[in-house]
Amino acid sequence: MKYKDYYAILGVARGAGDEEIKKAYRKLARKYHPDVSREANAKERFQEVAEAYETLKDKEKRAAYDGLGSFDPGQDFRPPPDWQQRYSSGSADDLGGIDLSDLFASFGRGGAGTRHADIAFPGEDYEVTVQLDLDEAMRGTEVALDLSVRKIGGDGRIERAPLNIKARIPPGVTDGQKLRLRGKGGAGANGGRAGDLYLNIALRPHPLFRVSGRDFYLDVPMAPWEAALGAEIEIPTLGGRVALKIPAGSKSGQRLRLAGKGMPNPHGAAGDLYAVLGIAMPGAPSEHERKLYEELRAASNFNPRAHFGG
């Protein structure tokens, strides 16, 4: 077994009081809780901190943990010979009767959990992030997931094992959506139900389309004369190219909506595609183009800054 120093994890001395332990835990929980933390390894750190607190906040579990002795973090160790009898079977110390299986499991070994051998336990839920391209999300796809899961080996030791799962992603999933695959998690024990597999959908950025919910946004550059005079152009969509009519007098930033050309919705209306118009200026004008601009300047009384007043 590898030793875990719960005191070091919480950053407190071995003799720390309950209040000090609670205070240290709250501070770290606030820092690393996956729902509020922006730290890269928040989930792992939070699990570690929660595991340490779970043991140290409980008088009996803490005594059992202290009874193991003190080692360097990660050091191989064995509990003292009488440790299990003292803390798991109600000994004269009156610290007994606690289920040490959690503690053993934390250290990588299933141990004294036999007292609950007849109780049904549900299997572990697995949660994994699935990165998809936009067109995969639109059309649906099948993904092969390579997970590393915890399982109890034949010798009762908790070990990591690879698990390959194929999961069907239905068409029309959105960024941030959570899919639940019932019963695809870890196997239950003693007749308990299997856990579930949760897939967190994350869409990879697309070079052309920006995605907001089920709506797509596409930048559509126009030549100045297309904006002024209007034009019929073609733009890409994920379903192929479509015609788009630019009205005369279009402005930069104006949005044209193509209904139903966004992400499909298996339970309702599909999202829309918005063409975000922008006026692109050509590079250095030729002599002829320059003359035409000068003619336009002379002929037009347009003042784009009229709202500044004065």
Place this chain on the structure above:
Amino acid sequence: MDYELIVFAEFESASGLTRTEIVELVEHGVFTPAGKAVDGWEFPESALALARVAAQLRSGFDLPPASLALLLAYRERMLELERRLRELECRLPR
């Protein structure tokens, strides 16, 4: 996890919340189950993600249901504002 309804027992088991906590969170308006009698409540599967977050927050911070309900309301509001921010960013040309 949007449209399927799941029964109370499965919701409890899959969420990690206790029955009492779920009842209190329903009273605080966090979840809106279908059905009148508690035993007959059915929850949309989409509520399960929120319930699992609630269970994590409860065990992480030792929160009573009333505080949990408030925190979840703020979280939902924050997510909605983030969604709105993303939408506005999408509208801007690159």
